[in-house]
Amino acid sequence: MALLEVKDLEVYYGVINALKGISFEVNEGEIVTLIGANGAGKTTTMQSVIGLIPARHGSVIYDGHDITKMPCHKIVHLGMSQVPEGRRIFQELTVYENLMMGAYSQGKKTNFKEDIEKIYDRFPRLKERRNQIAGTLSGGEQQMLAMGRALMSHPKLLMLDEPSMGLSPLLVDQVFEIIKDINKDGTTILLVEQNAGKSLAISDRAYVLETGSIVLSGTGKELAASEMVKKAYLGG
Amino acid sequence: MEIIETLINGLSLGGTYAMIALGYTMVYGIAKMLNFAHGDIIMVGGYTLFVTLSTMGMPILGLALAVVVCVVLGVTVEKVAYKPLRGASPLAVLITAIGVSYLLQSLAQIIFSSAPRMVYVGGQDGLGFVTIGSLKIQKHILITLVCSVVIMVVLSLFVKYTKIGRAMIAVSEDKGAAQLMGINVNMIITITFAIGSALAAFAGFFMLMKSPSLTNTLGAMPGIKAFTAAVIGGIGSLPGAMLGGLFIGLIETIAQVVPGMGAYTVAIEFLVLIIVLLVRPTGILGKKRREKV
Numbered sequence: 291m292a293l294l295e296v297k298d299l300e301v302y303y304g305v306i307n308a309l310k311g312i313s314f315e316v317n318e319g320e321i322v323t324l325i326g327a328n329g330a331g332k333t334t335t336m337q338s339v340i341g342l343i344p345a346r347h348g349s350v351i352y353d354g355h356d357i358t359k360m361p362c363h364k365i366v367h368l369g370m371s372q373v374p375e376g377r378r379i380f381q382e383l384t385v386y387e388n389l390m391m392g393a394y395s396q397g398k399k400t401n402f403k404e405d406i407e408k409i410y411d412r413f414p415r416l417k418e419r420r421n422q423i424a425g426t427l428s429g430g431e432q433q434m435l436a437m438g439r440a441l442m443s444h445p446k447l448l449m450l451d452e453p454s455m456g457l458s459p460l461l462v463d464q465v466f467e468i469i470k471d472i473n474k475d476g477t478t479i480l481l482v483e484q485n486a487g488k489s490l491a492i493s494d495r496a497y498v499l500e501t502g503s504i505v506l507s508g509t510g511k512e513l514a515a516s517e518m519v520k521k522a523y524l525g526g
Numbered sequence: 527m528e529i530i531e532t533l534i535n536g537l538s539l540g541g542t543y544a545m546i547a548l549g550y551t552m553v554y555g556i557a558k559m560l561n562f563a564h565g566d567i568i569m570v571g572g573y574t575l576f577v578t579l580s581t582m583g584m585p586i587l588g589l590a591l592a593v594v595v596c597v598v599l600g601v602t603v604e605k606v607a608y609k610p611l612r613g614a615s616p617l618a619v620l621i622t623a624i625g626v627s628y629l630l631q632s633l634a635q636i637i638f639s640s641a642p643r644m645v646y647v648g649g650q651d652g653l654g655f656v657t658i659g660s661l662k663i664q665k666h667i668l669i670t671l672v673c674s675v676v677i678m679v680v681l682s683l684f685v686k687y688t689k690i691g692r693a694m695i696a697v698s699e700d701k702g703a704a705q706l707m708g709i710n711v712n713m714i715i716t717i718t719f720a721i722g723s724a725l726a727a728f729a730g731f732f733m734l735m736k737s738p739s740l741t742n743t744l745g746a747m748p749g750i751k752a753f754t755a756a757v758i759g760g761i762g763s764l765p766g767a768m769l770g771g772l773f774i775g776l777i778e779t780i781a782q783v784v785p786g787m788g789a790y791t792v793a794i795e796f797l798v799l800i801i802v803l804l805v806r807p808t809g810i811l812g813k814k815r816r817e818k819v
């Protein structure tokens with residue numbers, strides 16, 4: 291059974307129909323990517339799945355729970371986590387306090403000190419900067435912090451909305467390496483990217499979103515080889 | 527000596543304003559709305575104190591009951607009047623808050639009539655004086671000062687070091703991101719209204735210790751002054767509300783002892799507001815908010 295199953299999801303902003311009934315699934319252990327141009331509805335999909343934007347129609351099943359109408363904070367407690375578009379770290383808090391916020395949903399059952407050390411191992415930069423106000427971090431560091439913060443809740447499903455946006459090529463490579471690593475350690479990944487080449491290369495499967503509809507799906511390899519994807523998203 | 531007494535009196539009055547300003551600023555920071563009815567919560571606390579004193583005596587019990595009644599009222603008003611308007615235009619919320627304000631004032635008038643009630647917290651003769659060396663200060667001034675400082679310190683520590691306090695900071699900065707952390711934003715808003723209302727109950731107690739006459743508009747003018755204080759300090763900022771409150775209290779007290787200035791107290795306060803906003807549009811400690819898309 292799929293870890294995440296989205297069926298006929300329709301989302302409106304007022305009269306604007308941003309998602310026109312999309313269906314997709316993410317199986318346990320996979321990396322799945324949604325690619326699409328600006329305004330295709332990628333962020334809307336991510337936010338609707340995690341309960342930040344209500345769906346007009348359709349259903350979202352996660353880990354055996356119907357979460358279609360569940361508020362976001364409850365979904366997070368079920369083990370879903372998201373690195374939102376634009377990172378949205380808490381600018382006024384320190385790096386350490388941001389990571390603490392990431393662990394907000396964790397009760398006494400997890401060991402906060404151990405968890406934060408794991409994050410520092412994965413992102414040594416964050417350890418160096420742990421007492422710095424997050425708003426003063428560089429873009430790359432903020433992205434690391436946003437990922438670290440999302441991992442503090444031990445997600446089963448981690449969603450990342452354009453994690454490579456605005457980063458230097460070197461950092462982009464690093465981010466994709468880290469995503470692969472996180473996945474290897476057992477976290478299922480749903481990724482949204484405009485960087486289709488790199489994301490398809492690490493994806494088990496992918497979907498192409500165009501103006502609110504899924505127009506193509508397949509394995510990462512299949513899509514990377516598809517004429518349509520090449521033309522529209524790989525600059526060839 | 528008179529100068530020191532005036533400063534202590536000013537800081538004490540400022541402590542009262544800070545209690546009210548904190549309620550405005552916390553609700554603004556977290557629910558992003560102006561709770562115009564906040565001042566009237568003070569008045570309801572005042573009548574709770576009045577009823578307790580006239581039936582059972584015991585000012586401390588009166589304060590405790592006032593806190594309970596104000597918290598329940600504040601949280602109920604939020605649930606019934608403001609929550610359904612989440613996402614509505616700020617103007618609709620403001621009008622609703624004004625409506626709640628008049629509703630509370632009118633209900634108080636119906637129940638207690640418009641004749642002033644006398645609330646003698648320390649008996650008819652007041653609480654008396656304390657002399658420290660050559661300083662002679664009224665006891666209620668000291669009680670207000672000490673209590674409000676303690677409350678401000680406790681509140682600051684609460685926000686900085688508790689899980690709920692940090693969640694409040696997160697919600698005030700980015701509601702969506704806060705939800706992604708698993709924070710129940712509605713619960714945090716409820717807690718914020720509860721804290722603000724409890725502080726309003728304290729403010730009412732302090733005010734009635736100072737001058738015992740209670741009417742249904744008890745909270746109106748102090749509410750406006752405290753709101754001014756919150757804006758001067760930087761609306762949304764806790765230290766800003768404290769600073770602004772103390773500042774307004776000092777100005778008011780000083781203006782009253784300077785010969786010929788007493789009549790212009792309120793004008794001076796608003797003049798200061800205008801000057802501060804001209805120099806720093808976000809208030810003394812206010813941050814420029816990045817507009818979120």
Ligand SMILES: Nc1ncnc2c1ncn2[C@@H]1O[C@H](COP(=O)(O)OP(=O)(O)OP(=O)(O)O)[C@@H](O)[C@H]1O
Nearest residue numbers: 303306308326327328329330331332333334335375
């Ligand atoms: N708050 C909103 N109000 C109205 N329309 C919106 C809102 N947010 C998004 N939209 C519209 O919904 C559509 C999908 O937007 P969405 O942000 O999901 O796209 P996206 O694929 O994430 O784009 P990008 O690559 O630029 O991030 C767009 O046409 C956008 O204009």
Ligand SMILES: [Mg+2]
Nearest residue numbers: 332333334375
């Ligand atoms: Mg987007």
